[in-house]
Structures are given as structure tokens and as C-alpha cells.
Amino acid sequence: MKTLQAIRGMPDTLPVDTGSWQWLERKVQDLVQSYGYQEIRMPILESTHLFARSIGEVTDIVEKEMYTFADRNGDSLTLRPEGTAGCVRAAVQHNLISTPQRLWYRGPMFRHERPQKGRLRQFQQIGLEAFGVATPDADAELIALSARLWRDLGVADAVQLQLNSIGSLEARAAYKAALVDYLSAFKGELDEDSQRRLETNPLRILDSKHARTQEFLTNAPNLHDFLDEESVNDFARLKAYLDGAKVAYTVNPRLVRGLDYYNKTVFEWVTTELGAQGTICAGGRYDGLVAQLGGKPTPGVGFAMGLERILLLLGAQGIEAPSTLPLAFGVGVGEAGERACFAGIEALRSSLPQFDIRLNTGAGSFKAQMKRADKSGAKVALIWGETEAQNNTVTLKFLRDDEPQITLANSLLAQELERISNTM
């Protein structure tokens, strides 16, 4: 029989790695809750229309990266490629945003792209969305929160904040026209992708990696000259908030985002440590999206971070989740010893529930059991043999310290282990 395999780009997370995941998720969860964000859980499947309407019909995500298929009744469904659209849908559907609301979510997102470093077809994001606040303090708080996360994780020195304002929809439309007008003169000399984008998504030409295309952009119209007054003011206020909180940033006038719903603030946290996929966290303001999806006009701002990329960065920086080793490992020799061991370990789990205490299962020779005790990393082996079983005692052998082993009554074991744990 052919070996069954996971779907391409949708890897299993194995026990050797889940500790890091749990550590990271816990850190993020604690932080966002301390800022008043409440968790919301959305389905991973939504109506295809939701994404097409919010992300934009001509974006790469919608045009070629979505997992879309027909439900049994013919409805077109899509595995969510990002979280904001579903979050807005849920918030509108359940009337969560009649007052300002801070929401966060986590879970898998799906995009049908060729896998590479830092890019998978199923990947995990944690996203935050703040609804109902039009002023840039909301943007600033989100950015400050993310900056704090990098500090908490110990990667602050490896990431940089790129910041920009892309203005109102109207300002952007005017700029888009001017840019197309300017670049059309060189159309034949632009790279192929940029020529195509001239028709579909001209703003994305700005961050083209082609040197020659970038040359033509040197004298191109500047987005900031087209910004509406409100966007200019809000951007200045945002920068003042960040300056006051000592959050460093680089204004990048070429920073645009791939999703259509953004306006005013856009930002990305980037690193040079991860190769080609250096964005670990990105977001911006989307004041028109709620209304666009049928809700009452409500401003919004949010971001999402890619957990795999953050874990890669932590790895590159040599930062590891603190690992915990078991306190004790129970070894039972002979039938009476095994029974005494099982009972003794279960009793310990009742009296010392805060500790990691392991039990040898599957018998094995004394020697084999001691090997397992050592391999478990436990501080102490708890040995029940024939003699111990007969006398209601247990022998403690210290596996990490140069201390003689001791034998004591079962009834004193929990107390003794607790004492030992304090000296760890």
C-alpha cells in the first residue's frame, strides 16, 4: 500500500515542536488580553463572495491562491486565506461593533502557493482587529502592542517597523491614475509583471524588485503628494504617538499592501533573518470594509502575524521555549514492585499535582527501566522492587546530583519530593 502523506504545504507539527508553539501562543494570548482584546473564533470556511468582495477581485490571493470548491448544494465555499474578512463578517452578523470592540483570533489560513521558507499552504496566524475607533491612537496602540511582543520574545533587535499612509480611497484613486499615466510612457521597458500590474494593480509596481523598473520609479509621482488632508494629519498624529512611546519606525512611501481594503495607515514588521519571506506581521486601517460587507459604516484597524515565521525567527535568534523536565520517574521491578510503583506514582499525582511525574510502563528489565528514567531527564528515580514492596518503602536514586540514594517509607515520599523540588 502506498504510504499516505499529508497534503503539500500542510505540515504536521510534531511533539518536538509543539512546546515552542504553546510557549509562543501563550505569550501572545497573555499580551493581547492585557490590552483588552477578546478572543473570537470563526469557521475556517466562508462563502467565496466574502473574500472576493473584501480582499479584492484582482488581487493575487483571490485570483489564484484560494482553496475554493462547491458545496454539495452548489454554493461556492473557500478556505479562509486571511482572517480579517471573516472577523468583520462575524462582528457584523452578531452586532458586536455597535460600540468600540477589540477582537483577536488565531488559527489556520490557507493559500495555494508554492511552499518555500516561511510560506506554507496552511499556516497559522494570530490576528487583532479594533473596531469603531477612527482616531490614530487605535493604530498606535496596535503597533505598540506588537512592538512589546517582540521585546517580550527577545527579538526586538531583529525586526524593523515599516510605516506608511496610503490615504483615502479617493486620494489613492487619484494617485493611481497619475502613476499609470507616468509609467505608461515607459510601458515597453518595464518588467513583464509590472506591465501586467499597470492594468490590474498599479500600486504594487512601487515595490517591484526589478532594478530597472525601480529606476523609472525614481521620478514617479509621490503618493504622499496626493494624500488628503485628514490622512496627512492622522499620519502625523500616529507618528507622534509612536515617538512618545519610543517605538522606532521607518516611513516607507513605497509600502503598499496586497489587499484592497486598506486605507490610511499600513505597516509591516520585517526582518532580514528569514530569507525571502521577511514579513512577520502586517496590517493597517480599513475604514470602508465594514460598510462594504453590509454593516453600519464603522472604522477598523488591525494586523495579523504569521506564527511559523515568528518561530523561524526565534530559532534563527537562538531563542528557545523554556523546557521543563520531570521531577521523578517511577521504576517497578517484579510483579509486586510494579504494583507498588503504579500505586505509589498515582498517589504522588494526587498529592503533588503541580509536578511532572512519569511512570515506567511496559515492564522491562531493571536496567532498561533505569535507562528510561535517565533518558526522561527526571531528577530522581523512584524505585519499587521486591524489598520495597514488602516493606512499604521506596528508594530514591538521584540521577543528576552526586548524592547517595535513600530509602524511606511510602508515606513520607510526597513530602520528601516536595523538599527536593525546592532545591532544583
Added chain:
RNA sequence: GUGAUCGUAGCUCAUCGGGUAGAGCACCGGAUUGUGGCUCCGGAGGUGGUGGGUUCGAGACCCAUCGGUCACCCCA
């Protein structure tokens, strides 16, 4: 979607067209019949990703396919 590169034991890798495909680590057992780590000895573990082709003979060469990796496009 495009390109490059790689698939041999659980893991890291040898073998580079010629006899039953090897090593280290890990695993199991023994030396030490109630004591782990160090050492020594032994054992188990493979349809060489899969399917075709070339050849007297293929793990090795060719093609296809699946998968990994990295990059492009794009994005978290």
C-alpha cells in the same frame, strides 16, 4: 503558477554501472541475574519516494509523477 536542486534504515550520511546496499546516532538485548550515564559485544530495522524506460546488469543513466528545500511571483 515558473525555475533550480534534492529523495538510500527512525535521524545524519556513505556507496557514484558490477556479487547478499554500509556506517554513526537512536532503539532492543547482553557483559553487570536490584541500579541509569562511560565502555565493550550482539540484535532488530531497507520492495534505494513511486511508476515506466535504456542495459547482459540500475540505488546510480533517461522520462514521468509525488514529495522536500530554496528562489521568483506574491504574501503572514
